[in-house]
Amino acid sequence: MKSNNRDGLLIVISGPSGAGKGTVCKAYLKDNRDTILSISATTRNPRGSEKEGVSYFFKDRPTFEAMIKNGEFLEYAKVYDNYYGTPKEYVFRHLKKGLDVILEIDIQGALQVKKRFPEGVFIFIMPPSMEELKRRIVSRGTDTPDAIIKRFKSAYDEINYIDQYNYVVINDTIDNAKSTIESIITAEKSRVDRNKHICNDIQGGNTYD
Amino acid sequence: MKSNNRDGLLIVISGPSGAGKGTVCKAYLKDNRDTILSISATTRNPRGSEKEGVSYFFKDRPTFEAMIKNGEFLEYAKVYDNYYGTPKEYVFRHLKKGLDVILEIDIQGALQVKKRFPEGVFIFIMPPSMEELKRRIVSRGTDTPDAIIKRFKSAYDEINYIDQYNYVVINDTIDNAKSTIESIITAEKSRVDRNKHICNDIQGGNTYD
Numbered sequence: 049m050k051s052n053n054r055d056g057l058l059i060v061i062s063g064p065s066g067a068g069k070g071t072v073c074k075a076y077l078k079d080n081r082d083t084i085l086s087i088s089a090t091t092r093n094p095r096g097s098e099k100e101g102v103s104y105f106f107k108d109r110p111t112f113e114a115m116i117k118n119g120e121f122l123e124y125a126k127v128y129d130n131y132y133g134t135p136k137e138y139v140f141r142h143l144k145k146g147l148d149v150i151l152e153i154d155i156q157g158a159l160q161v162k163k164r165f166p167e168g169v170f171i172f173i174m175p176p177s178m179e180e181l182k183r184r185i186v187s188r189g190t191d192t193p194d195a196i197i198k199r200f201k202s203a204y205d206e207i208n209y210i211d212q213y214n215y216v217v218i219n220d221t222i223d224n225a226k227s228t229i230e231s232i233i234t235a236e237k238s239r240v241d242r243n244k245h246i247c248n249d250i251q252g253g254n255t256y257d
Numbered sequence: 258m259k260s261n262n263r264d265g266l267l268i269v270i271s272g273p274s275g276a277g278k279g280t281v282c283k284a285y286l287k288d289n290r291d292t293i294l295s296i297s298a299t300t301r302n303p304r305g306s307e308k309e310g311v312s313y314f315f316k317d318r319p320t321f322e323a324m325i326k327n328g329e330f331l332e333y334a335k336v337y338d339n340y341y342g343t344p345k346e347y348v349f350r351h352l353k354k355g356l357d358v359i360l361e362i363d364i365q366g367a368l369q370v371k372k373r374f375p376e377g378v379f380i381f382i383m384p385p386s387m388e389e390l391k392r393r394i395v396s397r398g399t400d401t402p403d404a405i406i407k408r409f410k411s412a413y414d415e416i417n418y419i420d421q422y423n424y425v426v427i428n429d430t431i432d433n434a435k436s437t438i439e440s441i442i443t444a445e446k447s448r449v450d451r452n453k454h455i456c457n458d459i460q461g462g463n464t465y466d
Contacts, residue, residue, distance in 0.1 A: 218455075256429060
């Protein structure tokens with residue numbers, strides 16, 4: 049009897065703005081088809097071609113606030129006038145199916161998830177240098193000089209939260225970062241504390257091949 | 258300034274007899290040239306072409322016993338009339354150079370190392386099934402039927418020590434086991450608690466690329 053059915057891993061990809069979280073996640077998802085990206089809920093209105101249950105779960109404010117009250121979020125935040133959050137139900141349903149689920153979130157969000165789901169794998173994406181981080185923030189071309197300075201200063205401070213994470217991955221190239229995350233996930237799936245069943249299984253006559 | 262000089266990892270490869278520790282280590286060492294195999298000290302006499310400092314460090318009994326007294330071993334054992342042990346000096350000298358060092362040892366040895374050097378990476382090599390383990394023990398052709406039964410029973414009991422280890426690697430094929438160990442070592446080198454320096458380094462203007 050083969051018996052390696054088990055829950056997927058919750059992979060929290062976080063780090064300062066400009067570290068390249070989004071690009072790294074995209075590269076990882078492309079090569080790891082048993083992994084999905086979590087979908088957030090929000091109270092803001094759909095834009096352009098955004099679709100319910102694909103881009104976001106769109107909720108009205110009373111519904112969102114009721115979900116907060118019922119503890120239905122892994123993390124949530126209010127940004128200006130709108131709520132954003134990660135619904136537990138969507139994440140847990142896919143983990144139960146054995147799929148890994150990626151949350152790509154900022155540091156405040158990651159700290160909330162860690163409190164509610166410490167068995168997740170918390171990965172901090174780090175720019176190769178502050179110089180490079182500045183270059184990346186500037187080269188987006190979407191920020192005013194003031195916003196750039198603010199973003200850079202906040203990235204600098206955010207690096208201090210690194211010890212709340214399990215792993216740090218230097219994003220020097222997308223490919224390196226992606227393959228380091230693949231190694232981390234393979235290693236995590238080999239951790240003894242995630243494989244308590246193996247000892248009994250093997251002694252009970254099950255096979256792993 | 259590039260600043261990722263750091264100590265290598267002590268990799269403890271252990272598991273029941275017949276799991277294939279030796280073959281897996283050999284495959285790993287072949288593909289990872291920055292990793293060396295630790296050399297044991299022993300009081301037994303050199304055999305055939307065995308060379309001092311290559312096969313073993315050959316010691317007379319008073320010297321070996323003095324080394325025990327001085328705490329110079331990561332682990333040691335008396336097998337019949339001879340001592341065998343892992344000298345700290347050899348291991349630590351190579352770790353300091355940034356090389357990873359593999360100890361391929363039995364479970365009793367691994368438990369001793371864990372007490373003295375808990376920052377090692379403790380990997381338990383597991384056969385894919387007890388059936389396969391039995392087949393491997395029998396197919397060596399070196400044991401009497403009684404010895405085979407004894408070895409099998411002891412392997413069965415040894416599996417209970419798995420929760421003293423960090424990782425379990427199923428040795429279904431040498432290549433799978435080798436590449437899982439490679440992932441584990443990459444992941445361990447990305448652990449935040451092994452990279453305390455990165456945060457200060459990056460903020461201080463160092464680069465990682």
